[in-house]
Amino acid sequence: MKQLKAILLGCIILAALGCKKSDNDLETNSTIVNDNFKDGQGSWLIDFVDYPKGKEEEWEIGGGISKLPGPLDTTSMALRLSSINRSDDVFMFLKKKVTGLKPNQLYTVKLEIEFASNAPSNMLGVGGAPGENVYLKAGLTPIEPIKVLQEDGYFRLNLDKDSESLSGKDLFYINHIANGTQEATYKLLNRSGEFKGRSNENGEAWIVIGTDSGHEATTTLFYTKVKANVSY
Template sequence: MKKYILIAVLAAAGLWSCNEDSLDANITVDSNFQSTGEGKDGWVAEFAGYAATADSTQLDTGSTTALLPRGLDTTQYGFRVLSRYSKGNIFSYLKKRVTGFKPNKPYEMELQVDLATRYSASAVVDKVTFKAGVSPVEPLTKLVSGTYTFNLDKGTVQQPGKAVLLAGSIASTNPDSRYHTLVTYSNNGQPVTVTTNSNGELWFFAGTDSDYKDTTIFYFDRIIARFKEL
């Protein structure tokens, strides 16, 4: 399957600009993790939900840009995120700040996240959920009462919170465990309205909310947001 899968709702020619990370009245933010340098396109990985006392026998996290695994286009890069927390829930997420919007201004937005997964429904059903959102407030992991906590309302593993715009299962429909499915999420063709902060900024986050006690490894392949000034 080709890397750059664009669903029809995001191919509304003439309605959106196509400049990567360009900012004007019609804005497209397109991250495919192929750029030079670290190749992360401004995205940073963080983790939340685990106890401050967790040790290496209970907790394992890691993130990096890496070539996509066998079954996908192995000449292309994705953002690889690994997590394991045997004692409870862990939220593994990427975040990115985008500037240059008009301050305190509403924008109509469509959001797409391409996530590579290899986990069957039997392995992860009701245990891992994909979540993504856009907020005027920076997504952060903060220490609260002994637990590293996500500061936005992401909800429970099974239910999305108020800060979540996209949510869905990460289960693969393929019969084997190779990463040969590219899962594409969108807001079903219905744009949502987001309002920038007083600095003309928006923060993106995309991740997996997991009660699965073993190690999971996902690849974020592409993240696209398209904005239209209202």
């Protein structure tokens, strides 16, 4: 009987240790964003940089929650961003603050994005292709991404995103926005990427996703889903 009790006690201890390990795994691998814009914009914000102050109307800069365009489901909502890239460098982006992270922690981020693009593949365009020369970038940063007015009259980002397909210290190249067809028709695309980013001293960080355009014409995208997982 004593031997049986000892065996049972050993099993209980092993089971408890197993549960403890599982809890630790959950702490080091967590989903911090899992948003579907059909439910609205939520706490996501949008902004634009690399254009001159006062030219918002001329460059048709803007966006917000909007219905998806045809031939997609026009009853479903998405987060729309649009501009005419007259500077050959417009960066239009969305951002969201996340909390509850470990302070000053370096994380590995696995990001999944779904968006609608009407940029055809392998097509010539003004200044660059409408698909392959519009570069999708993302990052996790300890400070809020904001526009800063420079002496030359242009708004620039306060983070290092580098240019075109190059990754910066803060934002990293993921892919382009070509829709995989020869037609300028909206298709839902899925893009994923992995990069590193850091939280601030309060355990906060900003997820930022945007497009660095080398196509000197109109780009209009409809973001539908964003999911971000972090581990350390």
